[in-house]
Amino acid sequence: MTAGYQIVVLGSVVPDPLQTLEPVATPQGPALKNEAMLPAVLDPWAAHALFEAANLAAKVPGSKVTLVSLGPKAKLQQVMMAVAQKVPLELVALDGPAGGFTDAHEVAVRLAAAVKALPGLDRGRLLLFGGWESASRGAGVTLQLVGERLEIHDQFQGVDQIAVQAGGALEILERVEGGKHQVSVVAGPPAVLGWATGSLPEPKNNPQIGMANMRQVMPALQRAPAAPVGTAGVEFLSVAVPKAQRETRIVKDASPDEIARELVEWISQD
Amino acid sequence: MASPAVNPALDALRTLPGDDVRQIMWRFADRYDVQMLVQSARQVARGPVARLVAAGGRNDHDWTPRKAELLAAYDASGITAAFMEPEEGGFISGPKNLALALAAFELAWVDAGAATGALAGFLGLSPIHEKGTPEQRRHYMSLAVPPKPGEERKTWRAAFALTEPIPYVGVDTGMLSGRIRVAEWQDGAEPVLQVEKRGRFITNMGFASFVTAAVDSGDPRIKGSCMVILEEGDPGTFDRGTPTRKLVHQLSSTTDPIFSLRVPASRIVGGYTVKDGVIVPNFDHSTIIEAVFRRTRVTVGVITAAKLLSAIEPVIRYQRNRFRGAEQAAPGSIRHDLGIQQREDALHRLVEVWATGEAAASLGLSTARLFDELDPLDRRKDALLAAQGIAGARATMKWMKLVERSALEYLDLAARPRGAADEARFRVLGADEMVRFALLDAQANVLCPATKLWDTGHGATVLREAVSLMGGYGITEDCPGFLGQKWMDSQLEATYEGPEAVQRRQLSVTMTAPLFLAQLRGWARELRHLASSHPGTGACALASAMELWLWTVTYLAGATDADGERLVQPARQGVSFKLADALAWLCASRAQILDAVALADGGAAALGDALPGTARFLADLCHVEAARAAGEVGRICAELVHGYNRHPAWDEEGRRACWSAVDAEALEGIVAGLAGCACDQVEGEHHPEKEGPCASCRGITDFARLRVKMDGCLTGAMLAKDRAAEALAHVMIPEALDYPA
Ligand SMILES: Cc1cc2nc3c(=O)[nH]c(=O)nc-3n(C[C@H](O)[C@H](O)[C@H](O)COP(=O)(O)OP(=O)(O)OC[C@H]3O[C@@H](n4cnc5c(N)ncnc54)[C@H](O)[C@@H]3O)c2cc1C
Numbered sequence A: 001m002t003a004g005y006q007i008v009v010l011g012s013v014v015p016d017p018l019q020t021l022e023p024v025a026t027p028q029g030p031a032l033k034n035e036a037m038l039p040a041v042l043d044p045w046a047a048h049a050l051f052e053a054a055n056l057a058a059k060v061p062g063s064k065v066t067l068v069s070l071g072p073k074a075k076l077q078q079v080m081m082a083v084a085q086k087v088p089l090e091l092v093a094l095d096g097p098a099g100g101f102t103d104a105h106e107v108a109v110r111l112a113a114a115v116k117a118l119p120g121l122d123r124g125r126l127l128l129f130g131g132w133e134s135a136s137r138g139a140g141v142t143l144q145l146v147g148e149r150l151e152i153h154d155q156f157q158g159v160d161q162i163a164v165q166a167g168g169a170l171e172i173l174e175r176v177e178g179g180k181h182q183v184s185v186v187a188g189p190p191a192v193l194g195w196a197t198g199s200l201p202e203p204k205n206n207p208q209i210g211m212a213n214m215r216q217v218m219p220a221l222q223r224a225p226a227a228p229v230g231t232a233g234v235e236f237l238s239v240a241v242p243k244a245q246r247e248t249r250i251v252k253d254a255s256p257d258e259i260a261r262e263l264v265e266w267i268s269q270d
Numbered sequence B: 001m002a003s004p005a006v007n008p009a010l011d012a013l014r015t016l017p018g019d020d021v022r023q024i025m026w027r028f029a030d031r032y033d034v035q036m037l038v039q040s041a042r043q044v045a046r047g048p049v050a051r052l053v054a055a056g057g058r059n060d061h062d063w064t065p066r067k068a069e070l071l072a073a074y075d076a077s078g079i080t081a082a083f084m085e086p087e088e089g090g091f092i093s094g095p096k097n098l099a100l101a102l103a104a105f106e107l108a109w110v111d112a113g114a115a116t117g118a119l120a121g122f123l124g125l126s127p128i129h130e131k132g133t134p135e136q137r138r139h140y141m142s143l144a145v146p147p148k149p150g151e152e153r154k155t156w157r158a159a160f161a162l163t164e165p166i167p168y169v170g171v172d173t174g175m176l177s178g179r180i181r182v183a184e185w186q187d188g189a190e191p192v193l194q195v196e197k198r199g200r201f202i203t204n205m206g207f208a209s210f211v212t213a214a215v216d217s218g219d220p221r222i223k224g225s226c227m228v229i230l231e232e233g234d235p236g237t238f239d240r241g242t243p244t245r246k247l248v249h250q251l252s253s254t255t256d257p258i259f260s261l262r263v264p265a266s267r268i269v270g271g272y273t274v275k276d277g278v279i280v281p282n283f284d285h286s287t288i289i290e291a292v293f294r295r296t297r298v299t300v301g302v303i304t305a306a307k308l309l310s311a312i313e314p315v316i317r318y319q320r321n322r323f324r325g326a327e328q329a330a331p332g333s334i335r336h337d338l339g340i341q342q343r344e345d346a347l348h349r350l351v352e353v354w355a356t357g358e359a360a361a362s363l364g365l366s367t368a369r370l371f372d373e374l375d376p377l378d379r380r381k382d383a384l385l386a387a388q389g390i391a392g393a394r395a396t397m398k399w400m401k402l403v404e405r406s407a408l409e410y411l412d413l414a415a416r417p418r419g420a421a422d423e424a425r426f427r428v429l430g431a432d433e434m435v436r437f438a439l440l441d442a443q444a445n446v447l448c449p450a451t452k453l454w455d456t457g458h459g460a461t462v463l464r465e466a467v468s469l470m471g472g473y474g475i476t477e478d479c480p481g482f483l484g485q486k487w488m489d490s491q492l493e494a495t496y497e498g499p500e501a502v503q504r505r506q507l508s509v510t511m512t513a514p515l516f517l518a519q520l521r522g523w524a525r526e527l528r529h530l531a532s533s534h535p536g537t538g539a540c541a542l543a544s545a546m547e548l549w550l551w552t553v554t555y556l557a558g559a560t561d562a563d564g565e566r567l568v569q570p571a572r573q574g575v576s577f578k579l580a581d582a583l584a585w586l587c588a589s590r591a592q593i594l595d596a597v598a599l600a601d602g603g604a605a606a607l608g609d610a611l612p613g614t615a616r617f618l619a620d621l622c623h624v625e626a627a628r629a630a631g632e633v634g635r636i637c638a639e640l641v642h643g644y645n646r647h648p649a650w651d652e653e654g655r656r657a658c659w660s661a662v663d664a665e666a667l668e669g670i671v672a673g674l675a676g677c678a679c680d681q682v683e684g685e686h687h688p689e690k691e692g693p694c695a696s697c698r699g700i701t702d703f704a705r706l707r708v709k710m711d712g713c714l715t716g717a718m719l720a721k722d723r724a725a726e727a728l729a730h731v732m733i734p735e736a737l738d739y740p741a
Helices: A044-059 A073-083 A104-116 A142-149 A207-222 A256-267 B019-025 B032-054 B065-077 B097-110 B112-131 B134-144 B285-310 B312-321 B334-342 B344-387 B393-414 B420-431 B433-469 B471-475 B483-493 B500-510 B514-533 B539-557 B573-602 B604-643 B652-656 B661-670 B701-712 B717-730
Strands: A006-010 A013-015 A023-026 A029-032 A040-042 A064-071 A090-095 A126-131 A155-164 A170-176 A180-186 A191-195 B158-161 B179-184 B192-198 B210-217 B225-231 B236-239 B258-264 B272-275 B278-281
Touching: A006 A044, A006 A104, A006 A142, A013 A073, A040 A044, A040 A073, A044 A064, A044 A126, A044 A155, A044 A191, A064 A073, A064 A104, A073 A090, A073 A207, A073 B019, A073 B032, A090 A104, A090 A207, A104 A142, A126 A142, A142 A155, A142 A191, A155 A180, A170 A191, A207 B032, B019 B032, B019 B573, B019 B604, B032 B065, B032 B097, B032 B112, B065 B112, B097 B112, B097 B285, B097 B344, B112 B134, B112 B158, B112 B210, B112 B225, B112 B285, B112 B483, B192 B210, B192 B225, B210 B285, B225 B258, B225 B285, B285 B312, B285 B344, B285 B433, B285 B483, B312 B334, B312 B344, B312 B433, B334 B344, B334 B717, B344 B433, B344 B573, B344 B604, B344 B717, B393 B420, B393 B433, B393 B514, B420 B433, B433 B471, B433 B483, B433 B500, B433 B514, B433 B573, B471 B483, B500 B573, B514 B539, B514 B573, B539 B573, B539 B604, B539 B701, B573 B604, B604 B701, B604 B717
Parallel strands: A006 A064, A006 A126, A064 A090, A126 A191, A155 A191, B158 B210, B179 B210
Antiparallel strands: A013 A040, A023 A029, A155 A170, A170 A180, B179 B192, B192 B258, B210 B225, B236 B258, B272 B278
């Protein structure tokens, strides 16, 4: 491995999780109430993938991280003001709706085309990263579909760790039941890795990284092509928040044990 | 569909204003460097700062290790480097007033002491930044910038030492006891100076590695006062002193230090020359302090503004949730859903808090932007004067008078229809950088003290309202949003860097500069124009209030009190300070209206169909604030115009001013209704029970006319408040605050 990896991370924005998320019907189809006005964050699953990608890229000289995002341009831009300060990256932006109701196949078509169009794309170096699911839709299919379209057959989901072995093979840990991991070794790229949480903390903002990224990110946002993905003709007859009532509390100084105890208590109610 | 089709009423506020709204209003939508700084500062504020406050970190006067960790967080997030130029290790090029103000805004949103702690380093560096020699700038900036990854060195921290123990420097900055003397001066060598300085309430002093200190000459071989840089490690005493037992801003360090140090004369900020064997500092301490405070005071105003706006979300949540869970508040009932928000007064008061916060933020941030435009012009002016060989206060003043004359001519041309010749002249003057400098300088001279005075002083009062909206919770440590602490803290913001008296004193000098008054007239015209293009912002009421204020200033300039003493004179702070207060209200309300208009005009792309509702709501807040400003201006002007006349009594002269009831009746027979014009009637020897005949308005009928007009302009203001209140009862807020409490 001399030239390093081309790590492409697929990820978009989701509403900040502290917001009240209320499904509503709009003339354009189902959506969240006031979705356009809610502050957004990078989809947490994709964010884990991005931080792991940057970590890997930093370890393997010559590697580069590209974030491919399909989402409303204005929201992407706001989110980039924080995300682009965290890790060195290049952005490819596609301007279209992001959310729990867009069709995964339609989204995958756009994303695959964007990846294929990356200048200097080299399948022999390509690692396709993303979340194993999205915070706005837990279906966990988009990344697989993109992988299929790119004809990448080595796919891993629920990944928590990647390690480069001496000969260039990649050891990958995927989540299985009972807090255990399945260990696989793949000879090398191309591969698709759908990340669970990984193990890295969120990097702190660093404006120097941000300023360096922004020189590429701002033009990329400006020339983001329209990517009008829809619901693939699916008609939603009903949309409702899950029955369970959401109760958000912010508690200071609770130990992990206390939190765990409380969760167990809550789960074992009824 | 199970869920109702929601077509939000087109002109309702949907969510609390987010970054997209603020960037347009506060004009940094095209500044990604600033947007990133905002995000970074926010992460520090709502992360480590909030956790420390929630953990009780404020309950300690000492500079604790946990407080010190915040410095590392400021460094890592770019807050510290935001002050520096890219070549000094920073990342923002050009003037940074707006950037620093926004960083302070984000920190103060959670804790103003954290904002102060982060900013005090800039304050300590500012004398060097503004007036230091190029070598001093290079040297100290490079020490104060945080190390880059891989670089091993400690970040130097600065403190600013002006204030001295009583009886010396406080409001009166001329009362210096700090002394500087020549300790050693060998032929051809740099003189060595002995500095004696005691400080009081010096921020950052618990850890600062160097201090910029104001001192006066105690030696015939040094001329006048100066500022001097003192380093930890200089020979002598560098005693940090005891921590101040502050009730406020406990996340910053404050102590009363003592310095007795030997330093080379090259530490005099801005350098010196030697004339006839005397060291003549290039800048006295007042010049430096003025240059520094002029910028940093604006940021202090923004700190209080941030806290006012930060109060909205926790108060709404408290109000709405107040009765949930009670037997009497079944889900779906009004009491359950609206809680205290079913009560009009609670909503109206919250509207007032919000409107004040908007005005305070708009005033502070627009003033910061004004300094961003002014700073480079200021430096070009200095270069121009140097190139023309103009030096010294008198020659500079003469030059400035000429520029001001051109600026006044420009304003005159701007205000009236122009023929071809006028148009050409207007363009020439409009393109003249020094004319622009003079215009902005006259504004800055007013807007800086107005921001500091109004945002912090009035802001403190309104923060108390916010606290009271939370009931008993408001004055506990558990109050979400730390509102109790924020209220108390604002008293410090109103005090340090010059208490309100200092700001009023400065305003009373600058507000009557002809170049400012001419611009104020222009502002009133501009507001009338906005009133017609953007109705419903209260712009017309504000314009009327400006005209009333302008009339009052002109009238008072020639007026005397009942004893024949002139009303306008430096000693009469009862007049000048009140006019200054009134002007600050006008400035704040105007800034708010301009920002709301900027959003209405430029928000479509970012907000889409949410724009009308957001713009409507912000306009309503403007209207509420404009009405309040007009009320204050009316009250203050009326007190000043009438209050210095002695009330007529029922003496001989007083009674002459009255009609007799018999005469009035007779006249009524000739001209029906005429008797109604008489204020006072006496019947025989009897007069009504009151202090005396009504005071006459002779000579000031214009005032009465303007005031009545202004009162009429309040039309619709309460409807705006009702609308804003309604919006507050329905706006969507997040499920929980995004920082711990
Ligand atoms: C926590 C804290 C941090 C501080 N940090 C710093 C720092 O880093 N560096 C620094 O140099 N200083 C600092 N200060 C000092 C601060 O700037 C002074 O306290 C402030 O300028 C007021 O001075 P004083 O307290 O001596 O008030 P005084 O001068 O005694 O004034 C008290 C009051 O008297 C009235 N008054 C006084 N003079 C006049 C006048 N001419 N006209 C009308 N009314 C008048 C006003 O009502 C005024 O508010 C800090 C103070 C505090 C509390």
